Amino acid sequence: xSSEIDQNIFGTVPDAYGRFGEYGGKYVAETLxxxxxxxxxxxxxxxLDPDFQRELDQDLAHYVGRPxxxxxxxxxSEQIGGARIFLKREDLNHTxxxxxxxxxxxxxxxxxxxxxxxxxxxGAGQHGVATATIAARLGLECQIFMGEEDVRRQALNVxxxxxxxxxxxxVSSGSKTLxxxxxxxxxxxxxxxxDTFYIIGTVAGPHPYPAMVRDFQCxxxxxxxxxxxxxxxxxxxxxxxxxxxxxxAIGLFHPxxxxxxxxxxxxxxxxxxxxxxxxAAPLNAGSPxxxxxxxxxxxxxxxxxxxxxxxISAGLDYPGVGPEHAWLKDIGRVSYVVANxxxxxxxxxxxxxxxxxxxALESSHALAYAAKLAADMRPDQHIVVNLSxxxxxxxxxxxxxxxxxx
Amino acid sequence: xxxxxxxxxxxxxxxxxxxxxxxxAGDPSKDxxxxxxxxxxxxxxxxxxxxxxxxxxxxxGPTIQLAHERALDEGTRLRDVLEMVAxxxxxxKETPVLLMGYANPVARMGYAQFADAxxxxxxxxxxxxxxxxxxxxxxxxxxxxxxxxNIFLIAPTTPDERMQLIADQASGFIYYVALKxxxxxxxxxxxxxxTQLARIRQHTELPLAVGFGIxxxxxxxxxxxxxxxxxxxxxxxxxxxxxxxxxxxxxxLIARVAGLLAEIRRGMDNTGS
Numbered sequence: 001x002s003s004e005i006d007q008n009i010f011g012t013v014p015d016a017y018g019r020f021g022e023y024g025g026k027y028v029a030e031t032l033x034x035x036x037x038x039x040x041x042x043x044x045x046x047x048l049d050p051d052f053q054r055e056l057d058q059d060l061a062h063y064v065g066r067p068x069x070x071x072x073x074x075x076x077s078e079q080i081g082g083a084r085i086f087l088k089r090e091d092l093n094h095t096x097x098x099x100x101x102x103x104x105x106x107x108x109x110x111x112x113x114x115x116x117x118x119x120x121x122x123g124a125g126q127h128g129v130a131t132a133t134i135a136a137r138l139g140l141e142c143q144i145f146m147g148e149e150d151v152r153r154q155a156l157n158v159x160x161x162x163x164x165x166x167x168x169x170x171v172s173s174g175s176k177t178l179x180x181x182x183x184x185x186x187x188x189x190x191x192x193x194x195d196t197f198y199i200i201g202t203v204a205g206p207h208p209y210p211a212m213v214r215d216f217q218c219x220x221x222x223x224x225x226x227x228x229x230x231x232x233x234x235x236x237x238x239x240x241x242x243x244x245x246x247x248x249a250i251g252l253f254h255p256x257x258x259x260x261x262x263x264x265x266x267x268x269x270x271x272x273x274x275x276x277x278x279x280a281a282p283l284n285a286g287s288p289x290x291x292x293x294x295x296x297x298x299x300x301x302x303x304x305x306x307x308x309x310x311x312i313s314a315g316l317d318y319p320g321v322g323p324e325h326a327w328l329k330d331i332g333r334v335s336y337v338v339a340n341x342x343x344x345x346x347x348x349x350x351x352x353x354x355x356x357x358x359x360a361l362e363s364s365h366a367l368a369y370a371a372k373l374a375a376d377m378r379p380d381q382h383i384v385v386n387l388s389x390x391x392x393x394x395x396x397x398x399x400x401x402x403x404x405x406x
Numbered sequence: 407x408x409x410x411x412x413x414x415x416x417x418x419x420x421x422x423x424x425x426x427x428x429x430x431a432g433d434p435s436k437d438x439x440x441x442x443x444x445x446x447x448x449x450x451x452x453x454x455x456x457x458x459x460x461x462x463x464x465x466x467g468p469t470i471q472l473a474h475e476r477a478l479d480e481g482t483r484l485r486d487v488l489e490m491v492a493x494x495x496x497x498x499k500e501t502p503v504l505l506m507g508y509a510n511p512v513a514r515m516g517y518a519q520f521a522d523a524x525x526x527x528x529x530x531x532x533x534x535x536x537x538x539x540x541x542x543x544x545x546x547x548x549x550x551x552x553x554x555x556n557i558f559l560i561a562p563t564t565p566d567e568r569m570q571l572i573a574d575q576a577s578g579f580i581y582y583v584a585l586k587x588x589x590x591x592x593x594x595x596x597x598x599x600x601t602q603l604a605r606i607r608q609h610t611e612l613p614l615a616v617g618f619g620i621x622x623x624x625x626x627x628x629x630x631x632x633x634x635x636x637x638x639x640x641x642x643x644x645x646x647x648x649x650x651x652x653x654x655x656x657x658x659l660i661a662r663v664a665g666l667l668a669e670i671r672r673g674m675d676n677t678g679s
Contacts, residue, residue, distance in 0.1 A: 304514030
């Protein structure tokens with residue numbers, strides 16, 4: 001399918017308006033437009049500045065602990081009996097997920113802009129923790145917006161953020177999850193735009209965030225590409241990553257987009273099953289619309305109201321998706337598929353028992369799909385799965401499902 | 407001539423300023439909105455601004471967020487809002503009506519379909535908070551086709567070059583957001599507003615209305631002294647919400663909101679202009 005795509009187009013998006021084809025853009029209230037322009041100008045300058053890149057690379061190496069390993073899950077692959085499965089171990093990063101790759105980058109930008117305060121939205125709490133962490137290190141005031149429902153199911157991460165000196169602000173409007181946390185963070189940013197830097201955690205939001213967050217996360221795919229060549233002697237046959245907003249997926253996929261032989265699968269949260277309607281899979285079951293500053297696929301009703309979503313994993317419980325994924329779907333470069341709650345939970349248990357690695361429930365969606373994919377592939381082929389985070393934060397959720405109270 | 411332009415010209419001749427109340431359509435029920443609109447006109451409204459309920463009203467403070475939730479709970483959707491205006495027009499063909507809302511319900515209906523339906527319903531203008539001039543081309547083409555005005559926001563953070571960009575796309579009037587923040591927040595500094603309005607006037611001859619932070623007759627009359635129009639939103643929505651908390655019936659809710667607007671009208675007409 002990808003052979004029909006002009007291989008030179010991937011470096012051309014977004015355009016000057018932040019558009020990926022008909023997606024992306026800057027759909028925000030006027031108050032924020034000049035702040036976005038300021039950020040865009042600074043980012044364009046610093047992303048070409050060798051000193052900034054050196055500073056970022058230093059942080060990624062010595063603070064985050066990069067490169068993260070590419071680990072072959074031999075026992076699991078053998079059980080499945082198909083392609084070899086490799087795990088890109090973003091769970092081993094400082095703070096336990098890929099989110100920190102981006103917060104380190106954006107916090108450096110905040111420092112260059114002289115901002116004293118950072119804010120962030122969080123769903124599973126991983127982005128909140130990663131933001132609180134970097135704020136502690138740089139001595140920045142930090143407030144994290146988190147839906148009340150997520151505060152409840154991610155109590156451990158809430159406490160981690162508090163320990164790091166951040167204030168966690170529960171959001172009780174709407175569905176009390178990630179989308180509402182993002183609304184509230186936007187409202188705060190509009191109010192405090194002079195001294196505050198908004199660290200968006202995913203490849204959504206208004207331009208330049210989708211491109212900027214992608215660039216910070218591309219370290220995942222660059223490393224995976226080199227590691228695959230070094231360890232296997234060839235590029236992977238397939239990449240698999242879970243998609244909420246889509247930052248870990250775009251980080252893995254983007255450096256491979258020009259490699260026609262590499263198939264890519266973005267796994268959305270199928271929740272209680274696609275036919276139940278209780279899921280968080282806008283690319284599979286949604287339609288284009290405008291939310292949180294960009295045009296993209298959304299879970300919405302026929303009147304354009306945003307629908308409540310459901311996923312067992314708080315980090316995927318979001319009605320939108322990054323605009324670049326919307327574009328990659330339309331041009332057919334990436335396949336967007338689903339794994340439901342039960343499949344993800346099964347994959348969580350399997351990886352834990354078979355490989356001694358406890359994955360985040362978000363990443364477990366990617367694992368669930370990878371297992372199905374691998375079974376239909378040959379042993380001389382290999383898959384790279386983005387193990388985007390570790391599962392410690394989900395122990396309460398899993399225990400509750402098993403009927404265990406602490 | 408558009409109803410909005412005509413209304414501002416008429417007011418200018420009388421030496422008065424436009425009073426523009428904002429309510430959320432369908433808050434707290436679908437039935438109340440049309441009678442409330444008529445009552446607001448009787449209380450001195452020059453232009454009516456109707457909020458279109460949206461699940462994610464990102465520019466709103468808590469007061470108006472709750473109003474959006476109440477209206478959505480009652481099932482109020484964009485097409486219902488259009489019907490309400492059509493019904494309002496049966497008795498009032500003079501008062502301009504402006505819809506204020508967010509991009510997605512309009513985009514979902516389709517810009518062309520929205521323009522046709524809104525025009526047919528007797529709506530004069532649209533203000534989509536999250537469609538800045540960079541993204542407005544498609545919508546503006548459709549609004550112009552049916553001779554509807556497109557109202558844009560200018561903020562305290564808007565630099566001069568953007569003011570020009572906005573002025574080039576805007577018609578009817580320009581809405582100056584007096585505060586950095588969400589609706590219903592903060593405290594206004596009239597001198598600062600006056601300075602900003604002078605800057606905007608270098609880029610446009612359109613009337614300038616000011617909103618965000620105008621709470622009562624005192625603040626409204628102060629702003630009326632420097633602007634062409636005054637938008638009052640959260641104060642009215644809060645007034646309605648207070649009535650709801652006291653279990654008031656629709657008639658008393660309408661009376662209390664209209665009463666507050668009448669008080670603001672008297673304040674504006676006695677001073678400032």
